[in-house]
Amino acid sequence: MTGSQAPGLRAGTYLRLLGIFYRNSLLNEMEYRLKFWANVGLSLFWLVWAALSVRVYFRFTGTIAGWAYHEVLVVMGLFFTVNGIHQALITPNLARMTEYVQKGTLDYLLTKPVDSQFLVSLRHIGVHNWADPLLGLGLVGYGLARGGTAPDAGAVGLFAVLLAAATVLLYGVSLLLQTLTIWSVSSRGMDDVIEGLLETGRFPVSFYGGAVQGLLTAVVPVAFMTTFPAEALLGRAGWPVAVLAVTVSATIFLAASVFWRFALRSYTGAGS
Amino acid sequence: MSFRIDAGEIVGFLGPNGAGKTTTLKCLAGLLHPTAGRARVLGFTPHERERAFLRQFTLVMGQRNQLLWDLPAMETFLVNQAIYGVPEPQFRAALDELVALLELEPLLDKQVRQLSLGERMRCELAASLLHQPRVLFLDEPTLGLDVTAQATIRDFVRTYSARQGATVLLTSHYMADVTALASRILVIDGGTMRYDGDLRALVERHAPYRLLRLTLDCQVQPADMAAVGDLESADGLAVTLRVPRAATKERAALALSSLPVADVAIEDPSVEDIIRQVFTQR
Amino acid sequence: MTTRAVPRVYPALLRAAWGSAVAYRGQVVLWLLTSLFPLIMMAVWLSVVEEAGTAGGFDGPDFVSYYVAAAVTNHFTVAWVSWQWDEDIRTGGLSVKLLKPLDPFHHHAIEQLGKKLLIGAVLLPAVAAAAAVVSSIRYPVGPGTAAVAAVAVVAGFGLNLVMASAFSMLSFWSTQVHNLYQLWWGVGFFLSGWVAPLELFPPTLRRVAVLLPFRSSLGFPVEIVTGRLDGRAIAAGFAVTGAWSAGFLFVYRVLWRRGLRRYEAVGA
Numbered sequence: 001m002t003g004s005q006a007p008g009l010r011a012g013t014y015l016r017l018l019g020i021f022y023r024n025s026l027l028n029e030m031e032y033r034l035k036f037w038a039n040v041g042l043s044l045f046w047l048v049w050a051a052l053s054v055r056v057y058f059r060f061t062g063t064i065a066g067w068a069y070h071e072v073l074v075v076m077g078l079f080f081t082v083n084g085i086h087q088a089l090i091t092p093n094l095a096r097m098t099e100y101v102q103k104g105t106l107d108y109l110l111t112k113p114v115d116s117q118f119l120v121s122l123r124h125i126g127v128h129n130w131a132d133p134l135l136g137l138g139l140v141g142y143g144l145a146r147g148g149t150a151p152d153a154g155a156v157g158l159f160a161v162l163l164a165a166a167t168v169l170l171y172g173v174s175l176l177l178q179t180l181t182i183w184s185v186s187s188r189g190m191d192d193v194i195e196g197l198l199e200t201g202r203f204p205v206s207f208y209g210g211a212v213q214g215l216l217t218a219v220v221p222v223a224f225m226t227t228f229p230a231e232a233l234l235g236r237a238g239w240p241v242a243v244l245a246v247t248v249s250a251t252i253f254l255a256a257s258v259f260w261r262f263a264l265r266s267y268t269g270a271g272s
Numbered sequence: 273m274s275f276r277i278d279a280g281e282i283v284g285f286l287g288p289n290g291a292g293k294t295t296t297l298k299c300l301a302g303l304l305h306p307t308a309g310r311a312r313v314l315g316f317t318p319h320e321r322e323r324a325f326l327r328q329f330t331l332v333m334g335q336r337n338q339l340l341w342d343l344p345a346m347e348t349f350l351v352n353q354a355i356y357g358v359p360e361p362q363f364r365a366a367l368d369e370l371v372a373l374l375e376l377e378p379l380l381d382k383q384v385r386q387l388s389l390g391e392r393m394r395c396e397l398a399a400s401l402l403h404q405p406r407v408l409f410l411d412e413p414t415l416g417l418d419v420t421a422q423a424t425i426r427d428f429v430r431t432y433s434a435r436q437g438a439t440v441l442l443t444s445h446y447m448a449d450v451t452a453l454a455s456r457i458l459v460i461d462g463g464t465m466r467y468d469g470d471l472r473a474l475v476e477r478h479a480p481y482r483l484l485r486l487t488l489d490c491q492v493q494p495a496d497m498a499a500v501g502d503l504e505s506a507d508g509l510a511v512t513l514r515v516p517r518a519a520t521k522e523r524a525a526l527a528l529s530s531l532p533v534a535d536v537a538i539e540d541p542s543v544e545d546i547i548r549q550v551f552t553q554r
Numbered sequence: 555m556t557t558r559a560v561p562r563v564y565p566a567l568l569r570a571a572w573g574s575a576v577a578y579r580g581q582v583v584l585w586l587l588t589s590l591f592p593l594i595m596m597a598v599w600l601s602v603v604e605e606a607g608t609a610g611g612f613d614g615p616d617f618v619s620y621y622v623a624a625a626v627t628n629h630f631t632v633a634w635v636s637w638q639w640d641e642d643i644r645t646g647g648l649s650v651k652l653l654k655p656l657d658p659f660h661h662h663a664i665e666q667l668g669k670k671l672l673i674g675a676v677l678l679p680a681v682a683a684a685a686a687v688v689s690s691i692r693y694p695v696g697p698g699t700a701a702v703a704a705v706a707v708v709a710g711f712g713l714n715l716v717m718a719s720a721f722s723m724l725s726f727w728s729t730q731v732h733n734l735y736q737l738w739w740g741v742g743f744f745l746s747g748w749v750a751p752l753e754l755f756p757p758t759l760r761r762v763a764v765l766l767p768f769r770s771s772l773g774f775p776v777e778i779v780t781g782r783l784d785g786r787a788i789a790a791g792f793a794v795t796g797a798w799s800a801g802f803l804f805v806y807r808v809l810w811r812r813g814l815r816r817y818e819a820v821g822a
Contacts, residue, residue, distance in 0.1 A: 017354050024351065028342050031729065038733045042740075049740055053749040057602050060609035060754075064601045107303050108338045112355050113326035200594055208597045209604075268304050268319060 014118060025092070025125045032127060039128040043080070043135050050076055050202070051139065065206040070146035071234055072203065077139030078163075078226040079202045084132025085167055086198060090174045092124035094191045097181040106267070117260050121175055144233060151233045158242055162229040165245040169224055172252035175260060182263040201226035221248060273465040274309075275458060277441065279406070282433055284454030285443040286547055292463040293443040297409050300441065301331045314407060327356060329407035330400040334415035337392070338399060339384045345395040346380045349402055356403035363402060369435075370398040373428055390421030397428065408433075408440045414449055426452050447543045459550055466550055471543070478549050479541045482520050484513040486527060487535040500527045509534075563656060564664065571668025592628065595749060596621035610754040615690035616780075620751055622691055623776040626681055629673050630707050631771035633714040635662040636735050639722030644729070648817065659806075663715055670711075694781045702788060703779040709792065710771035713799045717767060720806040726813030742766075747773025753782070764791075767798035 029035060051073055058069045067075075100106040100120065109119045144151065151159070177190040197220050200208070205216045205223040217223040224245050231237040273296075277283050285293045298304040299311050302318035302325070311318050316325035339348045353363045371377055374394040379387060387395065393413065401408075410429065414422040430453055433440050444450055450457060451471060459467035459474075467474055484501055488509045497503060500523050501513035515523040520538060527533055599617040602609050612620070642648040642658065651658045685691040693700070721738065724731045743749070745759075746768035752760050763769055774791045777783050783791065 013354070013357060017351075020351055020354050024340060024343060024347055027347065028340075034730070038730055042733055042736060045737060045740060049744055053744055056750045056754060057598060059756075061602050061606040064598065064605060104333065104336045105338065107298070107301075107333070108331070108336065110303055110321065111301055111326060111329075111331050113323040113357075114355050196591070199591055202594065203598055207601045208594075209601065212597065265305075268302075 014114075017114065017118075018122065021123055022125050022127075026127050029127055035128045036131070040131050040135070043084075043132050047080060047135055047139055050080075051142075065204065065209070067204050067206070068147070070143045071230070073143030073146065074140050074233060075204050075226050075230040076202060077136050077141070077143055078230050079198070080136030080139060081133045081163070082136070082166060082170060082201060082225045083195075083198055084129060084134075084136055086170060086174075086194065087132060088126040088129035089122075090170065090194070091191055092126045093121050094174055094178050094194075096124065097178050097190075101182060110264070110268070116264065117175070117257060121171070121178065140230075140233065147234075149235070151235060155232055155235055158232040158237065158239065159229050161242045162224070162232050162237075162245050165242070165249040166225040166229060168253050169221055169245075169249035172249060172256040173221070175256035176252070179256070179260050179263045182267050197222060198225070204230070221252070224248060273460065273463065275465065275468055277439060279439050280433070280437045281456060282429070282440040282442065282454050284450035284457045285441065285460060286447075286450055286457055287460040288551060291461045293460060294411055295463075296460065297331075297411050297441060297443060301329065301409050302326075303331075327403060328405055329409065330403070330405040331409045332396060332400045332411065332413050334393070334412035337384075337396070339392065339395055341385050342383060344381050345376070345384055345387075345399065348384075348395075348399045352399055352402050358403050362404075366402050366404055367398075370401060373431060374398055374424075388421075390417050390424070393417060393421070393425060394428075397425070401432070404436065406438055408438055410440060410442045412444055413442070414444060414446055422446065422449065429453055447547070451543050459547065461551055474550075475540065475543070475546055476517070479546045480517050481514045481541070482517055483539045483541055484515050484520075484524060484527060485537040485539060486511045486513065486531065486533050489532040489534050492531055497527075497531065500531065563660070567656075567660075567664045568667055568671075571664045572671055573668075574665075575668040575672040592621045592625040592748070599750070610751075612751065612754065615692060618688070618690040619692055619780055620776060622681060622684070623693070623779050624747065624772060626677060627707055627710070627772055627775045629677060630670055631710040631714055631775075633663075633666055633711060633718050635666060635715065636718040636722045637732065638662055638665075639719060640725045640732055643722075643725040643813075643817070652814075659719060659810075662719070666711075666715070693779050695779060699781070700779060703775045706770075706775040706778055706788075706791070706795070709795045709799070710775060713767060713795055713802070714771050716799055716802040716806050720802045720809065723806060723809035723813050726809070726816055742768035745769065746771065747776060751777075765794060767794070767802075770795040770798065 026032065054069065054072055054076065057064060062068070064072070097120065100109065106120075110116055112119065174194055177194060181190060200216055200220075201222045205213045205227045208216060213223075228237060228241055228245060232241070285296065287293050295304060299306050300313050300318055302321045305319045314325060314328055316322055318325065339345055340351070349367065352358075358366070371380070374397065376394060376398055379391050379395060384392060384395065397413070408429075413429070414425050417425065426449055429440060429442070432438065440453070442449065442453060454471070456470050457467070457474065458465060467478075481501075483504060488511060491509070492511075494503050494506075497511065497513060501515035504512040504514045506512070513523075513527070524536060524538060527536065596617055599609065599612070599621075600614055603612070603614050603617065607613075639658075639662065642651060648658065651661060654661075681691075685693075695703075718735070721731060721735045724734070728734075745752075745763040745766055747763075752763050752769060752773050755763065763773075770791070774795070778788060778791075
């Protein structure tokens with residue numbers, strides 16, 4: 001798009017907008033404190049429940065597909081982290097998409113002199129959920145401590161890169177699905193799909209074996225979101241994985257942006 | 273269909289449902305590609321949606337809401353300030369003016385969902401005008417409002433356009449909106465232009481007659497009134513006759529002298545009737 | 555409406571519910587897609603038996619049969635009426651429903667049934683086809699026991715319906731019911747037979763789990779159809795289901811009457 005402003009200034013505008021948007025989301029919640037703590041309590045409960053339920057499997061075996069109990073906990077912690085990011089950043093926007101199309105709010109968004117992808121995908125934030133990723137990281141820490149091995153600086157760096165790539169990847173995949181709602185698919189249904197797919201990230205992909213493992217790596221890139229970052233922390237992954245992850249997430253992100261623009265052309269081409 | 277609108281004009285679109293009023297407006301606002309033909313607004317091609325273009329117009333749709341539902345309208349104003357990058361002093365000035373014109377002072381701190389439809393529409397207009405657009409697209413801005421609220425919006429649009437020199441394109445189901453505001457009207461139907469011009473000319477062209485409303489003392493045979501004018505309607509002793517516009521005075525005098533008239537009034541046919549006539553004369 | 559008239563109303567409304575479920579069939583396809591969860595659990599157990607041979611007497615085919623049956627059972631027994639109740643009560647949508655000559659409970663129940671019929675029409679043939687192809691899906695029971703399992707599924711749906719409704723009634727007093735129900739449901743998730751067949755639990759936990767209402771809507775029908783329960787255990791299971799259903803129905807009715815009085819007093 002053409003614009004008269006310098007890129008630096010534009011980035012500033014977008015940051016300021018994010019600030020205003022998130023303030024709105026916060027103001028929107030009248031019982032913010034109560035809901036926030038209720039959510040933290042609930043998340044903690046799910047976390048403990050998940051960690052305990054994994055123990056049932058280990059009643060019968062020492063390792064599953066080469067993963068020990070504490071290592072599975074690291075993956076599970078990352079599942080909660082990514083799931084938290086999904087609920088805090090993605091769901092609040094995705095869930096509104098059908099409404100945007102049906103009520104014509106999208107028309108308003110398109111007449112604004114700001115990037116439309118930015119407006120539809122980052123307008124809202126789940127203010128109760130922001131602690132979920134942190135709780136997930138807590139479980140990651142617990143798993144590592146239980147294993148008794150501390151990752152070195154290199155592993156942590158690798159992990160950070162992989163987690164950032166995972167976030168971008170999740171955003172890209174969600175935007176791809178969100179865009180489909182322009183052609184009258186229910187956006188809540190889409191969000192359920194994403195949630196269902198993410199659910200597979202609860203365990204290392206090698207648990208699923210063969211074809212499904214390949215599917216979760218290459219087609220539905222859930223492996224990049226939980227298994228690979230966990231492997232980085234456990235010292236099982238090298239920089240090639242990071243290069244791959246960054247490439248994959250950048251590709252998906254770009255593809256999603258292109259797809260969004262394509263969908264808008266179709267949306268605005270509907271008239272005669 | 274082809275038309276050109278000059279800066280500062282207030283133009284009303286008239287037409288039945290599905291005539292293409294909203295579609296035309298959406299094309300001009302860049303929300304739809306024209307399938308054939310070309311649109312230029314302020315020197316831009318609308319559907320390219322260049323930022324510089326988007327900053328200079330606004331779109332208000334009567335039944336669609338852009339205000340943040342659970343927050344006071346002021347929050348939406350601030351969001352729009354940031355989106356349009358309106359500098360603070362300019363924003364304050366625009367806000368003060370709009371608050372005064374639309375009497376928003378008591379509404380600013382109330383949650384949008386607690387506002388009445390009319391109050392919400394006033395806030396909606398304010399939110400849409402904070403960046404001082406040069407062109408206003410108003411699609412059914414008074415839809416569903418009561419008569420007082422309609423009048424408020426109407427007065428506001430007139431005053432605002434005069435003050436800012438803004439161009440206004442307006443569609444409405446309510447003829448009164450259009451007749452009160454628009455100096456020029458475009459009548460469209462099925463995507464084709466049926467009339468383009470000012471209202472008075474439309475009335476003269478499509479209604480070269482006026483209405484003589486008579487109240488009679490006693491029943492009169494229709495044949496006896498034929499010399500005065502064509503019978504439009506009769507309800508007991510109240511009779512309406514159509515007379516040629518140019519001969520109104522003579523025919524009225526004739527009616528007074530030849531018929532048992534108790535009362536007489538001369539009226540223009542309503543714009544609704546004229547428009548209906550435009551659509552039926554294919 | 556009198557209770558006697560309710561059965562007459564069901565067929566007509568059910569037809570409407572079926573219609574709207576068909577109209578939103580895209581949604582149902584998505585819903586089926588998202589039912590990966592039991593298969594995730596199955597995959598984990600298959601990895602476990604790959605290393606351990608068997609787990610508590612279950613081998614690979616046992617787990618496959620168990621979780622396929624669990625996925626089907628779950629589709630028929632879930633009753634997501636809690637958020638609808640909640641929304642109705644909070645937004646005042648309940649007022650509209652109260653004007654209709656049908657208790658809102660039936661309204662929600664029928665809506666769920668419509669979806670279940672549609673999903674069943676897709677799911678059951680699919681599972682039958684899968685069972686014909688995949689030899690590890692095996693249910694060594696006669697038609698009589700299978701019919702008993704089907705009754706158990708229906709009973710499980712009934713229990714879920716009154717349980718969710720009973721919890722939802724608290725929405726008349728609090729905005730946090732959804733969280734509370736999720737908490738309750740989370741416990742149930744663990745103890746229903748999702749994570750593992752209850753047989754694989756430590757004995758103490760298992761003894762508690764069979765007395766709680768969660769197994770009724772998942773583990774119980776699945777255990778019947780996989781031929782793991784004898785007559786006595788089946789009777790005991792139905793007794794537990796029946797007792798909890800009666801209990802929740804009572805609580806639901808009491809809270810409904812009180813809540814309604816409060817709702818009407820507030821004049822929402």
